[in-house]
Amino acid sequence: MxxxxxxxxxxxxxxxxxxxxxxxxxxxxxSVADAYAVQAASIERRLKRGExxxxxxxxxxxxxxxxQVNVDEVVWGRLTDAMRLEEGASLSKRRFVHPRIEPELAxxxxxxxxxxxxxxxxxxxxxxxxxxxxxxxxxxxNFKFALPDVIADNSSSSGFVVGDWSSPTQxxxxxxxxxxxxGRPVEIGSTAAILGNPSRSLVAAARLAxxxxxxxxxxxxxxxxxxxxxxxxKVGERVRLTMQNLGSVSIRVAE
Ligand code: OOG
Ligand code: MG
Numbered sequence: 414m415x416x417x418x419x420x421x422x423x424x425x426x427x428x429x430x431x432x433x434x435x436x437x438x439x440x441x442x443x444s445v446a447d448a449y450a451v452q453a454a455s456i457e458r459r460l461k462r463g464e465x466x467x468x469x470x471x472x473x474x475x476x477x478x479x480x481q482v483n484v485d486e487v488v489w490g491r492l493t494d495a496m497r498l499e500e501g502a503s504l505s506k507r508r509f510v511h512p513r514i515e516p517e518l519a520x521x522x523x524x525x526x527x528x529x530x531x532x533x534x535x536x537x538x539x540x541x542x543x544x545x546x547x548x549x550x551x552x553x554x555n556f557k558f559a560l561p562d563v564i565a566d567n568s569s570s571s572g573f574v575v576g577d578w579s580s581p582t583q584x585x586x587x588x589x590x591x592x593x594x595x596g597r598p599v600e601i602g603s604t605a606a607i608l609g610n611p612s613r614s615l616v617a618a619a620r621l622a623x624x625x626x627x628x629x630x631x632x633x634x635x636x637x638x639x640x641x642x643x644x645x646x647k648v649g650e651r652v653r654l655t656m657q658n659l660g661s662v663s664i665r666v667a668e
Contacts, residue, residue, distance in 0.1 A: 474638030576662030
């Protein structure tokens with residue numbers, strides 16, 4: 414039997430102290446259901462330390478992302494207030510193991526959402542959309558993991574930054590995007606890379622995360638998943654994502 418609490422403590426401490434751990438699956442099997450239980454228990458430890466749940470991140474919703482980490486199932490994780498960075502903020506690299514950044518689209522919910530919904534029903538619960546970047550930081554050595562490992566590790570989520578909110582009634586199914594580092598484009602893509610249309614990621618969030626959590630709450634942020642491969646962050650870099658029609662969002666990397 415998997416000791417959920419022990420695994421949760423190990424992965425939570427790895428995140429808290431920015432130290433890499435071996436993959437759980439290298440020492441024995443871990444089921445997907447148990448992996449989500451580890452994730453829930455590890456985030457519960459953060460909530461006990463005073464953090465608040467503010468949303469959900471979807472992951473591995475694009476080919477580019479699946480290829481980069483060699484896992485091809487859609488996953489999800491929990492977002493807390495402590496993970497949020499303000500626009501233009503500095504990220505302190507020493508608080509992470511080996512952080513990467515990726516371009517995403519964020520949804521802001523105005524009504525609860527859960528279960529099997531159509532894209533139209535899901536969008537009726539959306540107040541606004543915005544360009545966003547997620548900072549992922551696998552707590553596993555060499556950023557290497559199998560599906561249950563990454564799920565237990567909150568699907569690598571460790572930070573996020575959201576730009577200005579825009580009306581969700583516009584067509585956001587195929588918006589061009591460019592992620593620049595110090596003014597040099599490092600990733601170019603489209604929101605269409607996210608399951609063909611990011612609204613499908615919201616539908617998946619309602620089905621997977623909504624069911625597990627009871628529901629996705631009004632006021633929560635849902636990240637749709639990286640549209641391109643992620644970029645490894647280096648001290649001194651300034652990263653900016655610009656998305657067609659939606660504006661841009663940026664962060665800096667400090668020591
Ligand atoms: C897993 C998390 C994937 C995304 O947007 O696809 C993810 C990882 O790449 O470490 O956040
Ligand atoms: Mg992501």
